[in-house]
Ligand code: SF4
């Protein structure tokens with residue numbers, strides 16, 4: 061998650077106001093699923109050595 | 124030494140005959156203090172009947188999510204509120220995935236799709252994808268596309284797919300608790316067709332779905348009856364939004380007991396560490412498993428979750444003096 065994250069990129073809940081410790085730990089072995097800026101579910105593709113996650117509004121993030 | 128391990132030493136290590144269901148159950152019930160001896164024996168069995176080589180494989184999802192089936196552990200079922208979105212991989216990315224896998228020294232590349240069984244679109248993607256990989260990458264291609272018709276089996280053989288994965292997932296008696304949209308017997312049917320076609324059969328499952336220890340033993344015995352070329356062993360990594368999303372993970376020692384027991388049931392099979400080992404056993408688990416009966420690993424990422432970097436697994440194999448199986452040895 062970046063500092064501008066409004067939404068948790070793993071569970072899709074508001075980034076502030078809740079503890080996302082479990083999400084942070086899980087994210088070490090998972091790609092993001094939600095766009096942290098708009099909460100849309102992203103299209104995620106995982107290759108053996110990396111991943112990409114695409115939000116229709118905010119574009120592509122890669123590992 | 125517990126009696127079951129004495130028995131296994133003669134029966135499995137010396138004579139190469141796997142333990143039956145009762146024997147597997149006895150191993151699964153061994154108290155903690157005998158676990159190291161069980162793992163050592165399973166390791167000896169693996170070295171004696173399979174050798175020190177480790178088969179390394181990479182996998183990729185060709186079609187992710189939106190599956191019509193309801194396997195309760197799976198984040199790719201379209202029937203649950205899982206955050207995994209449906210998406211197809213294009214052919215250049217598929218070839219890139221095969222190249223990334225080959226770069227690790229792996230000999231196996233498995234193409235997986237989240238489907239009940241292939242439709243024409245998926246078969247077309249396979250035809251083009253497998254041809255593109257075979258033209259550009261030196262690696263054996265395996266596939267996992269759900270339940271097949273005989274015509275699809277024949278077509279996969281014609282494409283040059285050498286191994287087919289289709290997991291039974293759990294024992295016959297527990298399966299209806301995990302999947303309701305198809306039966307264990309339907310899966311067995313596909314496996315029978317695959318076997319008859321000459322493709323290698325890869326069939327395993329997931330531990331920690333809520334099955335009892337007795338059912339774990341039942342599962343090992345049913346796999347031994349099938350006698351697959353390879354058995355991938357997964358440990359449940361509970362996925363948000365799935366019916367099993369809140370289940371506890373398998374306790375590390377139980378996972379290791381299961382590894383030893385499955386090896387003692389199937390002395391000659393390729394027993395592969397698949398998903399969930401990082402969650403269940405942490406960093407040390409890979410080493411313990413490789414010294415307890417495992418002789419194959421999936422390196423790199425999984426289908427919807429990430430794995431350890433391939434480098435750390437390969438460094439471990441080197442440290443353990445276990446050579447990566449070479450392509451020439453598998454052809
Ligand atoms: S058939 Fe495969 S992809 Fe579909 S829900 Fe079951 S395990 Fe998941």
Ligand SMILES: [Zn+2]
Pocket residue numbers: 068069070071072073080083
């Ligand atoms: Zn969260």
Ligand SMILES: [Zn+2]
Pocket residue numbers: 095096097098099100115116117118119
């Ligand atoms: Zn967005």
